[in-house]
Amino acid sequence: MAQQGVCKNYGDCQLADEKKPMSLESTNRICPDCGQPLYEIPSSSPLWLKISGGILIFLVLIVGGGVWWYVSPPVPTPTPKPPHPELTQSEKLRIKIEALQRQIDAIQAEIGNTPVHSLITQLEDIQGQIDQMPELQTQIVQIYIQLVENLSQEINRLQTQIGTNTHLATELESVQKHIKAIQSASAQLPETAALNQKIEGLQTQIEQIYTQLVDNMSQEINHLQTQIGTKALLELATELESVQQQMKAIQSGSAQLPDTSQLIALNQTIEERQTQIEQIYTQLVKEIQNPLEKIQAQVGHKKTVSLTTPLEKLQDQVWGIQRPISRFYGSHSLLYAQVSELQTRIEQIYRQLIDNINQTIEALPKPPFRHTSAVISVTTQLVEIQEPIDAVHKLLDKLYETEQVLALQKQVEKQQTGIEQTYRMLVSDIEKQIKAMPADKCTAPKQLQSQIETIQTQIEAIQQRIDKSIRRPEMAALKTRLDGLHRKVMRDLTEISSCSCVDEVPKCLSAEMQKKLPLSCVPTLQNRAIPGYLHDWIKGVAKVTESEFFVMRREVKVGEFQDYVKTLDKGQRDQLGDVWRQDDAGEVPDENPVAGVPWWAAKGYADWLSKKTGCPLTLPTYNQWIAATVSHANPDNAVIRDKQQFLGLKPQQRTDDGKKQASNDLFQQLLSDETEENAGGVLDLLGNLREWSIDNRGQEECPDDSFHYILGEDYKTWRDNIAGAPICEMGMSDMVGFRLVLRENK
Structure with missing residues (x-):
């Protein structure tokens, strides 16, 4: 193929x-x-x-298979085993007795190590197999006797703890259960007279212990009854609940004892004590009821906040007795109904308080508000309303969420919304006022200044109070809007301050020097009050009076100071050192504000520049610094260390127009927004570097003339640690720089 x-x-x-x-x-x-x-x-x-x-x-x-079969050896046939001989009845009985004896011996060896109820269960299993074995039955009876003797030792131990062990009745009841189990298990055994006699002795002893316990409880109950009205109700209720729990355990345990005349008397005493406890609870209900009626009568006459604290105390007391009453008497008892009536009254008071708050909110005046007193009045009322709302809200949160309580909580939330809406209307009204102002603030500076100062005071009044109402994100956003308005108003005030200056620039400076030495005008201030937003930064001074002058828009730079250093002799340069020129990172850039300069060198720079320009330049006085701060400073732009910022910060660079120098340094970016500019161009009066002053006497007297004031704060200052006052210093520091002021003779 x-x-x-x-x-x-x-x-x-x-x-x-x-x-x-x-x-x-x-x-x-x-x-x-x-x-x-x-x-x-x-x-x-x-x-x-x-x-x-x-x-x-x-x-x-x-x-192949046939060959294998032929040659393989034959398989042997197994030999059958002889049959096993049948055991006799006596041998079978003997083997059974021996096995049971081993079990009995094992149980006897475990006495004291194995729980009694487990041993009794094992003995009961054996008892069902020894009906005709009297010797084994006798052994089991002896084991029961031994168990009873052990229980007798336990009862003796408990008897010594009367008055100290609050759980004694519960432990005694556990012993009784073991005794009852032994009685039940041994009932079918012969020759148990000795065992029963021992058990009767234990029961008599237990009865005596119960009697002693009831006597002790009776004394304790009598003592508690005498303390009603003097001891704290919650503490009293807690102790009473403990006594009642012990009485219940005694009552449960004594019910397992055989009826005797002594036991009947004991049960009668227990019933009497239970009645006495019930009477004490009734008295405690009245102890709460009386002050509750007083509070209810004061609703509408006293401030809500003053009522919420005692109301909260009564609420806790109601819960303190409601729990044990429900536990021992049930929710359908007369006592529980009385306590429930107290709770209903408390809820009625809550409803009255909420209605009163509603009336107060409805009575609030509505914007527009053109007078600061009206804004302060409204915001003060809002704070006064917020306090009871928070107090009632707190109390309602502690109540069980019934339909009535949920309805009350909704009303409180509605009230909170009403407060927030009022704040929104206030802020919107201020926004409208600011928007209505002319863009050019110099058209009518005096009139606008008064109007803006009024708005500023209103904003600060709201700012001081709105924090107490921030419970939701919407209110936090409203506060952010308010802070933005405050910054806008501050910029407007600074612009108006510049309008009142006689000269916009110093006449003694040439056009070229005006570019190199950036100055802004500080207008004349006559008894000008220190604004509220500067109170943390200027402490101990209420008003400032100062004639018009000019202040540098920024601190003196390294490069500028270096020109002066070149004019010093070798001795002066050695005395100055190079701290101002070097830092941990190496040579400081020329554009950085100069730091680490002693006072004499800062003063020398001012004198040198005065001769060079022909203008009277000098370090500022403390009063001039205050005037410049009031006219130009904005705390929101202060370069200080906030909690969220990194350590290892550096001072900010500035341009000649007062803007913040852009920086690639992450630390610098975190300090503040690089694009933000202070109105008037004057920056860092409050932060960045502290600054030398010409003064060493004033608010604080320095030790001698080698000390001088340093003013403001620095980039390492925490916002919570602002000093707000000048500090006497004689040395130099990498946190201290300087700027100059100029006042022309006219």
Whole structure:
């Protein structure tokens, strides 16, 4: 048969995809379709050859199996075992007794180590198998006697703890359960007279202990009854609940004892004590009821806040007695109904308080408010309303969420919303006033200044009070708006202050020097009150009076100071050192504010520049610094360290127009917004670097003339640690720089 092949060039050849066989000889082993070589198909064997091979394998298996059977040894036949002899009845009994004896011995060995109830259960299992075995029954009775003797020791131990162990009745009840279990288990055993006698002795002893406990409880109950009205009610209720719990345990335990005349008398005493406890609870209810009626009568006459504290105390007292009453008498008892009536009265008082708050909110005046006194009055009322709302809200949160309580909570939330809406109206009214002002503040500076100062006072009044009402994100956003308005007003006031200056720039400075020495005017101030927003920064000073002068918009730079240093002799340069020029990172850039300069060098720079310019430049007095701060400073822009900022900060660079110098330093970016600019161009009066003053006498007297004031704060000052007063200093520091002021003679 001719050999055949197939093409395997799948995908590119139709004959390969069809798997069509082709003659290798006629195609010369090449696919006529794609030209790829053909692969030979193996030829199959003839059918007769396959059948012959199968028969041959079958014959080999048969012959091999026969040979193996013939030559293998025969399998031995197993020998049957003789039958096991049958045990006699006596032998079976003997084996059973021996097994039970081992169990009894094991139980006896465990006495004192294994719980009594477990041993009794094991003994009961054995008892069911020894009806006709008197010797084993006697042994079991002896074990029960031994268990009872052990329980007798436990009872003696408990008897010594009378008056000290508050859980004694509960522990004694557990012993009684063991005794009762022994009685029940041994009832079917013979010869138990000695055992029963011991058990009766234990029960008598237990009865005596219960009697002693009841006598002690009676004394305690009498003592508690005498303390009503003098001892704290909650403390009294807690002690009474403990006594009642012990009485309940005594009552439960004594019910397991056999009836005797002594037991009957004991139960009668217990019932009398229970009645006495119930009377005490009734007295405690009255102790709460009387002040509750007084509070209810004062609603509408006294401030809500003054009522909420005693009301909260009464609420806690109601819960203090409600719990044990529910526990021992049930929720359907007369006592529980009396306590529930107290709770209902408290909720009624809450409802009255909420109604009064609603009336106060409705009576609030509505904007617009053009007088500061009106804004202060409204915001003060809002604070006064907020306090009772918070107090009632706190009390309601402690109550169970009944339908009545949930309804009251909704009313309180509605009141809170009303307060927030009032604040929104106040802020919106201020926004409208600011928007209505002319863009050019110099058109009518005096009139606008008075108007803006009024708005400023109103904003600060709201700022001081709105924090107490921030309970939701919406109010926090409103406060942010208010802070923005405050910054806007401060910029407007600074712009107006500049309008009142006689000269916009010093006449003694040339045009070229005016560019190199950026100055801003501080107008004349006459008994100008220190604004509220500066009270933390200027302490101990109520008003400021100062004639017009000019102040540098920024602190003196390193490069500027270096020009002065070049004029010093070697001795002076050695005395100055290079702290002002070098820091931990290396050489300080020329654009940085100069720091680490002693007072004499700062004063020398002022004198040197005065001669150079022909203008009377000097370090500022403390009073001038206050005047410049009142006219130009904005605390929101102060470069100080806030809690969220990194350590290792550096002072800010400034441009000549008073803008903050852009910086790639992450620390600097975190300090403040680089694009923000103070109106008037005067920056860092409150922060960045502290600044030398010409003064060393004033608010604080320095030790001698080698000391001088440093003013303001620095970039390392925490906002919570602002000094607000000048500090006497004689040395130099990397946190102290300086700026100059100029007052022309006119």
